[in-house]
Amino acid sequence: MTNLRIEQVSYDDQLILTTEQLAEFYETTVNTIKVNFNNNKSKFEEGKHYYLLKGAQLKEFKNKVKNLYLVGKNANQLYLWTKRGASRHAKMLGTDRAWDVYDELEETYFATRKAIETDDKALLADKRLKIMERNAVTKRAQLMYKIAMETNDQREREKLLIKASNELVGNEEKENLSSIELPELPYYGNFYMATTIADMVHFTNGAFTIGKIANQHRLKPLYGTENEYCKIIIRDGTKYTLYKEKGKDTIIGLLASEGYI
8 A cells, every 4th residue: 555645734733634635545535524424423522533614714724734725715614634533534434445544644644743753763663553553453343343233133232342342442542332323123013111011010100110120131222222122212301211022021021020010
């Protein structure tokens, strides 16, 4: 792979890349970068993963950069992606090309200025080794996540997701796996609230106990909002658990075996 040779450009004392540069390096389209960002805005933090320049800030940046191609002549706003932002985009794209390019960006473009300015080869070599090790961990976790998503058994899926999470422990670019939205499972049956299940078995004020049992026996999804037993929804800021037929039957069985009914 040809080494990337890019003039370093910084903003707010952070090295940055434009959306067009990310799309070019990751061999994708500008629209794909934009769509991925818009669909996952909650996972990006301005000032940490990106900067959005408008008005006076954009004008000042245009006057600062030497390469005018970085900013469209008529652009009225500009997204600048930091190292963490570029990493997050690589994760969302999930292609080998994106990961390979991000590895190279870390080793070259985002290399510490100290190592570059002092031409410290030992420091650069050590940094590259740490980068390779960290990215290898992230790639392993990503592979586990993909395998988990192809696993039909919910329990096995959650075990793999836990392993993926453990792989990422200590990684400064750790993804919050608990916030990952899993694909919606096909289900055509009825849903039941805990109060409804309690009424069905004549268990007065049993909704709290049902919730406790569901937590104790891990019937609720560890990741995402749905599994084979129930589905989590949020209405007006309040979280509700809707139990599927299998969840209802399992809970009734547990209530009986534990002497509640």
